[in-house]
Amino acid sequence: xxxxxxxxxxxxxxxxxxxxxxxxxxxxxxxxxxxxxxxxxxxxxxxxxxxxxxxxxxxxxxxxxxxxxxxxxxxxxxxxxxxxxxxxxxxxxxxxxxxxxxxxxxxxxxxxxxxxxxxxxxxxxxxxxxxxxxxxxxxxxxxxxxxxxxxxxxxxxxxxxxxxxxxxxxxxxxxxxxxxxxxxxxxxxxxxxxxxxxxxxxxxxxxxxxxxxxxxxxxxxxxxxxxxxxxxxxxxxxxxxxxxxxxxxxxxxxxxxxxxxxxxxxxxxxxxxxxxxxxxxxxxxxxxxxxxxxxxxxxxxxxxxxxxxxxxxxxxxxxxxxxxxxxxxxxxxxxxxxxxxxxxxxxxxxxxxxxxxxxxxxxxxxxxxxxxxxxxxxxxxxxxxxxxxxxxxxxxxxxxxxxxxxxxxxxxxxxxxxxxxxxxxxxxxxxxxxxxxxxxxxxxxxxxxxxxxxxxxxxxxxxxxxxxxxxxxxxxxxxxxxxxxxxxxxxxxxxxxxxxxxxxxxxxxxxxxxxxxxxxxxxxxxxxxxxxxxxxxxxxxxxxxxxxxxxxxxxxxxxxxxxxxxxxxxxxxxxxxxxxxxxxxxxxxxxxxxxxxxxxxxxxxxxxxxxxxxxxxxxxxxxxxxxxxxxxxxxxxxxxxxxxxxxxxxxxxxxxxx
Amino acid sequence: xxxxxxxxxxxxxxxxxxxxxxxxxxxxxxxxxxxxxxxxxxxxxxxxxxxxxxxxxxxxxxxxxxxxxxxxxxxxxxxxxxxxxxxxxxxxxxxxxxxxxxxxxxxxxxxxxxxxxxxxxxxxxxxxxxxxxxxxxxxxxxxxxxxxxxxxxxxxxxxxxxxxxxxxxxxxxxxxxxxxxxxxxxxxxxxxxxxxxxxxxxxxxxxxxxxxxxxxxxxxxxxxxxxxxxxxxxxxxxxxxxxxxxxxxxxxxxxxxxxxxxxxxxxxxxxxxxxxxx
Numbered sequence: 022x023x024x025x026x027x028x029x030x031x032x033x034x035x036x037x038x039x040x041x042x043x044x045x046x047x048x049x050x051x052x053x054x055x056x057x058x059x060x061x062x063x064x065x066x067x068x069x070x071x072x073x074x075x076x077x078x079x080x081x082x083x084x085x086x087x088x089x090x091x092x093x094x095x096x097x098x099x100x101x102x103x104x105x106x107x108x109x110x111x112x113x114x115x116x117x118x119x120x121x122x123x124x125x126x127x128x129x130x131x132x133x134x135x136x137x138x139x140x141x142x143x144x145x146x147x148x149x150x151x152x153x154x155x156x157x158x159x160x161x162x163x164x165x166x167x168x169x170x171x172x173x174x175x176x177x178x179x180x181x182x183x184x185x186x187x188x189x190x191x192x193x194x195x196x197x198x199x200x201x202x203x204x205x206x207x208x209x210x211x212x213x214x215x216x217x218x219x220x221x222x223x224x225x226x227x228x229x230x231x232x233x234x235x236x237x238x239x240x241x242x243x244x245x246x247x248x249x250x251x252x253x254x255x256x257x258x259x260x261x262x263x264x265x266x267x268x269x270x271x272x273x274x275x276x277x278x279x280x281x282x283x284x285x286x287x288x289x290x291x292x293x294x295x296x297x298x299x300x301x302x303x304x305x306x307x308x309x310x311x312x313x314x315x316x317x318x319x320x321x322x323x324x325x326x327x328x329x330x331x332x333x334x335x336x337x338x339x340x341x342x343x344x345x346x347x348x349x350x351x352x353x354x355x356x357x358x359x360x361x362x363x364x365x366x367x368x369x370x371x372x373x374x375x376x377x378x379x380x381x382x383x384x385x386x387x388x389x390x391x392x393x394x395x396x397x398x399x400x401x402x403x404x405x406x407x408x409x410x411x412x413x414x415x416x417x418x419x420x421x422x423x424x425x426x427x428x429x430x431x432x433x434x435x436x437x438x439x440x441x442x443x444x445x446x447x448x449x450x451x452x453x454x455x456x457x458x459x460x461x462x463x464x465x466x467x468x469x470x471x472x473x474x475x476x477x478x479x480x481x482x483x484x485x486x487x488x489x490x491x492x493x494x495x496x497x498x499x500x501x502x503x504x505x506x507x508x509x510x511x512x513x514x515x516x517x518x519x520x521x522x523x524x525x526x527x528x529x530x531x532x533x534x535x536x537x538x539x540x541x542x543x544x545x546x547x548x549x550x551x552x553x554x555x556x557x558x559x560x561x562x563x564x565x566x567x568x569x570x571x572x573x574x575x576x577x578x579x580x581x582x583x584x585x586x587x588x589x590x591x592x593x594x595x596x597x598x599x600x601x602x603x604x605x606x607x608x609x610x611x612x613x614x615x616x617x618x619x620x621x622x623x624x625x626x627x628x629x630x631x632x633x634x635x636x637x638x639x640x641x642x643x644x645x646x647x648x649x650x651x652x653x654x655x656x657x658x659x660x661x662x663x664x665x666x667x668x669x670x671x672x673x674x675x676x677x678x679x
Numbered sequence: 680x681x682x683x684x685x686x687x688x689x690x691x692x693x694x695x696x697x698x699x700x701x702x703x704x705x706x707x708x709x710x711x712x713x714x715x716x717x718x719x720x721x722x723x724x725x726x727x728x729x730x731x732x733x734x735x736x737x738x739x740x741x742x743x744x745x746x747x748x749x750x751x752x753x754x755x756x757x758x759x760x761x762x763x764x765x766x767x768x769x770x771x772x773x774x775x776x777x778x779x780x781x782x783x784x785x786x787x788x789x790x791x792x793x794x795x796x797x798x799x800x801x802x803x804x805x806x807x808x809x810x811x812x813x814x815x816x817x818x819x820x821x822x823x824x825x826x827x828x829x830x831x832x833x834x835x836x837x838x839x840x841x842x843x844x845x846x847x848x849x850x851x852x853x854x855x856x857x858x859x860x861x862x863x864x865x866x867x868x869x870x871x872x873x874x875x876x877x878x879x880x881x882x883x884x885x886x887x888x889x890x891x892x893x894x895x896x897x898x899x900x901x902x903x904x905x906x907x908x909x910x911x912x913x914x915x916x917x918x919x920x921x922x923x924x925x926x927x928x929x930x931x932x933x934x935x936x937x938x939x940x941x942x943x944x945x946x947x948x949x950x951x952x953x954x955x956x957x
Binding site: 510 | 718721746748768776780787793829833834835836869
């Protein structure tokens, strides 16, 4: 039995056991007012964000980098609490920015708002945390990144954000044993962020460059201090690599250990990421509770992953029977696009279109509401909102949940094993059934046992885990995004599915060397078209040589008039574009005399029509699917396939061309 | 699965002028079950000899179904550049994959090439340096290139015929050697069951062939790619065809288009002549 949810930090840097204290703090516990001072903010090199505190009616002036000023006045604040354990769930913060009234949502999983060159977030209110004034704001010049991802990286390898449970800033704890139950732990997770994952299999990476300040493998605690004295704390690690010991230098992105549930983890395997602003704070176990790490983690993840959109159905809900639940999907994100549609699906099959939806639950239990989003590019994602329903007449002490982990959660390949581990939280759950969503099921799953499953087809797979606790249903869902490998050697023996490959090439039709200045045709804009294909498919690689300054790729998909991507060729091949990073992008000199070779295996999917690009360029292999399998191929790609063609520019010294 | 690991030396140096080695090989065996009718065997084709005037150098030719994965090639003698790779898939009369030259196929370009090693293409050694520093001498030493289509293996369903020119016109006499790689099942998955003789009234009538607004375009000056898509250039005009392959009896519809407009083409397929995939 885990009697104490609070994590005891047993860091080697601590001077004496007397200085140990609880990581979490119960809601309403009296603490001294907390704030981040300008001097402390200046120590944080990962972000230019500033912290300001306002009472209602007060005004603050923020100066942008171009010298312009923004006057921010706090107009009103209103908070909402749940009806089960009475914790604050969200707040509406109205501000006036240069005379324009804006309503900011202050709640877990909300990203900052950008307006008038300003990025602003209402981090917390005095109802959540004892702060000097009514609301704490974070402010950035909107041209600055939320976090400098070159300095602060996403701390999990091969992990898809939102694949697992999470405890974001100010979210009442809910993943651990009896967390969020009337008879359990009731406090806000405002001392960092929790990312759930598979115990002992999920790699943890250092988020920053620094020196190991402390490593306690028994408790799973690791602290890394940067050159300004700011400390990143990883908690509950299953193991810490042997070389990661006090005094060791580590680099951002360096593998340091494995995710686990050591220490006061609440019996759910996760990585806790926290920040301490000084050694003194670390010794006093005074985590930076004013620092909302959710936007940092999202920004760091997005900088490293060409992913999206992200459906965000969170945070979880705790309600009474007969109470109206309001689902909010507005925290969903579509990097580089916009979300075109929202659809909520309930356990009973009812659906609702739109970012917001309402639902009333008549029976106690743990339910899941699914949020599907689709962005302007047709990309789809799904996320889940866990709803714990308690009897209105006599709320249950505990509504148990099912905790689901799997690995890998990113880069999952078809026909490759995915490892699952599941267990109940709060109390026993019987008759656990795992439905992988592809026809495969596991009946009578034994909690904590390791099982594997391979998804045959690429695409979105929803894994549903159900059980019963007394008469109440318990449900949990996770989504597995299955991809087709670009290079998957052990899939090569599998014969290809029916599809066609082709290429466009600048080869000289007469067999001569003059295969430059080639194009399929010129379009109505005067652009040289070098690739034009109808039907679903995927551009698999591009090749060219003698790339000139000023040449530009313009990629058009699905009949779009405006190019979806406009990328200078040099930037594309040199791996400077975030969507096409090195080492796959290659740009080097391979000929003795002239000419750089540029090559880029890509996974650009094409729709029913075409792409146009600028000339002097090369290898444009593509894959085309044969009708009859179109939709499957479009969604899932099937086995990798295509081959290329080539063209070259105009060699400046053609006498060397033989 | 066979996964080959080596430590910087070529997988196969068929024309090695000197002893190469030591070569360290590590063979890992993994138990993996594949469906009996759904997998191919790792298959190679070794070809060594003197090039033949007017004929492309053969990498791999075989009936069947599978993936073409790439080749290691050595060339020595006359100037071997500008040999375009020609990969004919499933009996196409013109190559679906038609490159711009041997040095380009190996992702080198602008011969003589320097030593380079990349995940999917390599040139072993600085060719001119090994040739004594002269341009002509560079052809006298055996080159060694490799190219692996692992990021995009080339599928075939009836036949693979992968070749490469020697020189730009198949006119040089040189000593070549190549080792081509594939995963192959000898039985074709795609079987041709019918054909239409365009221009034959009887053949067109038998297939319900219609080509609205069709008219002769005159001689086509360039060869195009075959398969289910053909694009050829007629000066600045553009002509293309796209074909909907019909997996079941019904009507196949094709559109042939030029910059001046499109011509819909349709033909029917009988149940007994439906295409077979298996």
